[in-house]
Amino acid sequence: MSEPLVLVGNAGAVRTLSLNRPAALNSFTSELHAELLAALEAAAADAEVRCVVLTGAGRAFCAGQDLADPMVAPDTSPGAAPKDLGHVIEKLYGPLVQRIRSMPVPVVAAVNGVAAGAGANLALCCDLVLAARSASFIQAFTKIGLVPDTGGTWLLPRLVGPARALGIAMLGDKLPAEEAARIGLIWQTVDDAALADAAAALAGRLAAMPSRALVATRAAMNAAQTMDLDTALAEEARLQRELGAANDYREGVEAFRAKRAPVFKDR
Structure with missing residues (x-):
C-alpha cells in the first residue's frame, strides 16, 4: 500500500x-x-x-x-x-x-x-x-x-x-x-x-483552555470586521449569554475562587 x-x-x-x-x-x-x-x-x-x-x-x-x-x-x-x-x-x-x-x-x-x-x-x-x-x-x-x-x-x-x-x-x-x-x-x-x-x-x-470560548472568539473577531460597534456589542452579548450558561464558565469561576487549575470540558 x-x-x-x-x-x-x-x-x-x-x-x-x-x-x-x-x-x-x-x-x-x-x-x-x-x-x-x-x-x-x-x-x-x-x-x-x-x-x-x-x-x-x-x-x-x-x-x-x-x-x-x-x-x-x-x-x-x-x-x-x-x-x-x-x-x-x-x-x-x-x-x-x-x-x-x-x-x-x-x-x-x-x-x-x-x-x-x-x-x-x-x-x-x-x-x-x-x-x-x-x-x-x-x-x-x-x-x-x-x-x-x-x-x-x-x-x-x-x-x-x-x-x-x-x-x-x-x-x-x-x-x-x-x-x-x-x-x-x-x-x-x-x-x-x-x-x-x-x-x-x-x-x-x-x-487545556475552554474550546468553545476560543472558537467563539475566532468567530466573533471575524464577524466584527464587517460590523459597526453597536452590532458588535450585540454579538458580544449574545455570545456571553450562550457561554455563560455553559459548564466551562462555571468551572472557570469555581477554579478561580478555589485557586486551582480549571478543567475545561465543553467543546
Missing part, C-alpha cells in the same frame, strides 16, 4: 496532521486535498481532540498547488479547452478553507519551511501560525498570471492592512518568517530546532 498523504498523530488531546508529499514539497494534488479534508473532518468529529496542529513532512510546509496535476495543468494541444480553475477552487480549496475556519477546536499551523501560494494561505487560515526562523511565505500567484486564492484575498488585508497586502500579493516576493511576524502576518517565529516542541507546547496550552 502507498504511504498516506496525510500523517495523523495524537498526543493527549492534540492531533497533528502532517502533509506527506515531501519529495514534492507537500504541494497539493486532488488526492492530498481529499485526505486532508477527511482528516480534518475526523478531528472535528472526535470529542477527544481539543487542538489540531497542521504541518508538513520534510523540508517544506506546502509549496501550493502541484502544477503538474492533471486537474490544473494547461492542455497545450491545438484547440484544447482551458482548465476551469474556478471549479478547482469551488470543489477543493473552498471546502478546505471553510473546514479549517469552522473547526470546533483551535488550529495551529507549524510552518517548517516554504509556504507558497495556496500553502501560504492554508497556513494563514489557521488560528495561530508558528514558523521556523528559516521558513518563508510567498504569494506566488501573479508569477503564473493568477490572483491569491485559498482565502488569500480575504485574509491578507485583514492581517496586515490593504497597502502591505497588495504589495505582498502583487510582487510575490519571498517573505522571511521573521518579517512575517514583525508585520503581524503570523503569530511567532522560533528557532528551527525548537519548532516541533514549541508547536506541541502551544497546542497543549490551547487544548
